[in-house]
Amino acid sequence: MPELFHVVTADEANARLQSLLTLLDRAEELPLHAALERVLFQDLHAPCDLPAFPRSTMDGFAVRAADTFGASEGLPAYLTLCGEVTMGRQADLRVGSGQAARVHTGGMLPPGSDAVVMVEHTQAVDATMIEVVRPVAVGENMLPVGEDVRAGALLFARGHRLRPQDLGGLAGVGLTTVCVVARPRVALLATGDEVVPADTTPGPGQVRDINSYTLAALTRRVGGEPVLCGIAPDDKATLRRMAVAALATADVLVVSAGSSVSTRDMTAEIIASLGQPGILVHGVAIQPGKPTILAMADGRPVFGLPGNPVSAMAAFELFVAPTLRRLQGAGEALSAVTTARLARNIASKPGREDLVPVRLERRADQLWADPVFGKSNQIYTLARADGIVRVPLDQSGLYADALVEVRLF
Amino acid sequence: MPELFHVVTADEANARLQSLLTLLDRAEELPLHAALERVLFQDLHAPCDLPAFPRSTMDGFAVRAADTFGASEGLPAYLTLCGEVTMGRQADLRVGSGQAARVHTGGMLPPGSDAVVMVEHTQAVDATMIEVVRPVAVGENMLPVGEDVRAGALLFARGHRLRPQDLGGLAGVGLTTVCVVARPRVALLATGDEVVPADTTPGPGQVRDINSYTLAALTRRVGGEPVLCGIAPDDKATLRRMAVAALATADVLVVSAGSSVSTRDMTAEIIASLGQPGILVHGVAIQPGKPTILAMADGRPVFGLPGNPVSAMAAFELFVAPTLRRLQGAGEALSAVTTARLARNIASKPGREDLVPVRLERRADQLWADPVFGKSNQIYTLARADGIVRVPLDQSGLYADALVEVRLF
Incomplete structure (x- = not known):
């Protein structure tokens, strides 16, 4: 029957x-390296500012921006060197008016400075003095404290699936274990x-x-x-x-x-x-x-x-x-679905949704979906396919050249 | 410098x-259950036919198609029941001329038969006889031996990345361990x-x-x-x-x-x-x-x-x-790249390729890529993005509404 x-x-x-x-x-508590693709069990907030100190984004000189205003090739600003900031160390010097301190990309800006002049825009006069040939604005070529993320900010909400960049973001603020949904x-x-x-x-x-x-x-x-x-x-x-x-x-x-x-x-x-x-x-x-x-x-x-x-x-x-x-x-996941152009007509009976296996092929700049016909008891029908197109209930088929959503297998 | x-x-x-x-x-030899997403180290050929026996695709009766030719509601073909094929067993009976054997979906067709009549197109006359009210062609409602895949056929070539359906295909022919690239x-x-x-x-x-x-x-x-x-x-x-x-x-x-x-x-x-x-x-x-x-x-x-x-x-x-x-x-992998419509103009210098982080958003039926601007030393620039768009070397930018390829992170 x-x-x-x-x-x-x-x-x-x-x-x-x-x-x-x-x-x-x-939930499960996992080290960050084991958490790729896992889903957060709870909201995560930043426990600290990132960066935690004002950071240079260039190799050059930490200065007071006001000292460079109006500087040009013809009329450079002359600044006295007051030292160098060593990478990974406290900047244990202070930039005063008319002074400059050598800084490296990623290094800490010394107190007193509010901008960085790129080394390309300077000329050494002697061992103690540089010429600056272009002005910088306050905050130029540096990241202020918390510019990337502020302490207390929501980093990721419950339900977020962790991607490589997210693991990096969590490492950056020291969250090296995470609580994920089992x-x-x-x-x-x-x-x-x-x-x-x-x-x-x-x-x-x-x-x-x-x-x-x-x-x-x-x-x-x-x-x-x-x-x-x-x-x-x-x-x-x-x-x-x-x-x-x-x-x-x-x-x-x-x-x-x-x-x-x-x-x-x-x-x-x-x-x-x-x-x-x-x-x-x-x-x-x-x-x-x-x-x-x-x-x-x-x-x-x-x-x-x-x-x-x-x-x-x-x-x-x-x-x-x-x-x-x-x-x-x-x-x-965004990667679960892609869009392609249908290579052939697909006929379908209205009143039911047809799930049609398709093979995807990239020709020129376009992804094409070519229906793979075969009986549903043949596994190799699917082994020849890359995903499935849904033909809506109320349509009697899809025409070749239509843009379709393909759910990837 | x-x-x-x-x-x-x-x-x-x-x-x-x-x-x-x-x-x-x-290479590594892996059980099939551990081989998802792994890459084949060598070509794989089918060690046997699939299916290995002629299989019914319907619940109904195995018959000789010729016995049903011309059958209709008004003039049914009368066939004598010669037994039933038990699922998972050898069909230890033979369908002779004028005979029919009860078969279930997935069951073996008995020798002598060459088609299956769906149960919906039959009527029991008594315990020993059925009426067939529609004709079937030879091979109808059945899979012949090797219809899904033939012994010796290339299943997957070296370099193929194994997906769920491929694991199913390998299981179907008994290849339950595979040799994959380390x-x-x-x-x-x-x-x-x-x-x-x-x-x-x-x-x-x-x-x-x-x-x-x-x-x-x-x-x-x-x-x-x-x-x-x-x-x-x-x-x-x-x-x-x-x-x-x-x-x-x-x-x-x-x-x-x-x-x-x-x-x-x-x-x-x-x-x-x-x-x-x-x-x-x-x-x-x-x-x-x-x-x-x-x-x-x-x-x-x-x-x-x-x-x-x-x-x-x-x-x-x-x-x-x-x-x-x-x-x-x-x-x-097909899932590594998707296509989206650009939500805003992206400016770029010709002579270099710009790699622009974008956030993807589905609005109505369309995926939109919205550029995320931020400095390259800020990891949360990427944590706000879903992928990257490449602006070609020879272009001074991309216009809003352009279709772009997004490499997903």
Whole structure:
């Protein structure tokens, strides 16, 4: 019998689930070097000014700007050298009126000075005196205290995903450990009497487990920690026992259901029994991925994904990935989506969203998306693709040359 | 004194270095679950057909297509049930003329059959007979042996970076360990009398080490393994000793030179002395990053990056990142670059390439790049940015609304 379910749109399905999610409240304290791509658990404020002292941005001479006003090649200002600031040391001298102190890029400006003259704009007269041939304004060629960031300022808000430059910014103010959101633990349970571990030799009629590998990798991509829970047979008691055990160890459960209707029905029944409120969505207006199940079991999201590898990946991207981001309180990485020009028409039925694998190719200055056609049970359809284009529900297709958003795999 | 060097373009600088690089010849054998984003060391061919047996893609009945020709609601074809194929088992029956066997999605087609009739297009007459109300063609609703991939076919070539779908494809044919290129070891040596470890409290005139954090993270992003070699003082003998030791442990050496001209000169002298042929480029027509040094020391690339955090990151992206990709034999990840529309004019001097940090913002359906102005010694300039736009050498700027390529940090 065909499956009977109330199909909803992908947006509606996500809205139902996302409204019930709360932020993960587990944190980890990590050294900065281990925190790349991790998500901040709390707002971070600057514990000090950066720079902590007035810093020269040039090699040259610290001066009082007023002493250089009007200086030119024809009428230089003459300043007396009062010493040199050693790098990494307190500037233990003072620049008085008519004086100049030698400074290096990154060195401290001595008290009394308020600007730096570049060495290129000076001429040594003798060992004790220089000519300045161009004026400088107050604050020129230097960074005042706190110019980069001020003590107490908000550096990054909770939910910020740490990038290389952010780690540098935290190092600069001495925050060398950070408190990040724990990785959501995602239990992955494959099902199907025909599915065997990938490292065994399948018997007649058997196939190797693919989804545990693709879904574990996608989980890692969005900051989750996959927990591999094996392969359940199409036996209700065993599947239920394994699903309960998997959910007990994790924040999220993802079951890649068998591909036949009867095993999918069994999966739905078991998911419904795992906790309250149970199934929120059974059936989404997408192709592939229609029989996807979204549920909540006592505060933990549970997904029933179709067993076909292409459908499973597409449904993961559409529903599980945003859930994992929401649990971490993080937005989507800019690198997850790109824009390309469609190389060919894509036909689609209105009333459902089509998820079309595309291969990307850079020709001249333009990125082109070329649809890869293939059946959703063929993993190499996706191995030939770089990402997925969503054809909206209300459109009967997309024309060649249209600019499309590509979600990268 | 101003530094005297022969400035070359960024493209010319890269060409000089890249022509001397050879692929890294160290490999690692990894389980598939640990191989995400790693680069293949050798071509991989399929050891078997996928699928290994003819597979149904629907719930229904395996039949001889010829028996259904002409079938319709008004004139159904009557077929005798000869059994059911159990999932994950050998189909130990045979479909003869006028017969049908019940099959499930993903199950094996029995010998004798050459197509599958969807259950929706049948009607049970009694326990032993079905009506078929639509004809099927040979091969319909099934995957023949090797349809996804054929035994012996090239799956992925050397240099391919493994994505989630690729891991799935390898699992599908039983390749659960893969031979990947070892991560290039990148020695990172900071220099400067004023630089102290980020986890210490700087004294007057001292600053915390930022570059070791940003460059280590950028190294990881392109698949390299950072080796932190500490902070060398502005002392020739010590710096040389530390540079030699650092290079001995690594495939690539990156020195983030002090910011003053004198320490940069010293760095250049030491880099020149590390091996043959020595310095290839000293000075690049980019802003920031002009004093960048590219060298080869007895087969190993050596970089002298400017000490300012922004310059160091920009020069790393422009020169070190492509070198690390080349050593691994890998192309650039599609996710490393995106396209955006410029929110404001950017002015630039012709004759040099400007590297402008931009913040990206999605407004309506369009990604906008808004230039972030700030001095190159301010790390928070970059922490407010998401990537960098290159303003070409021969242009005096870019206009607002232009489509630009953004290299994401």
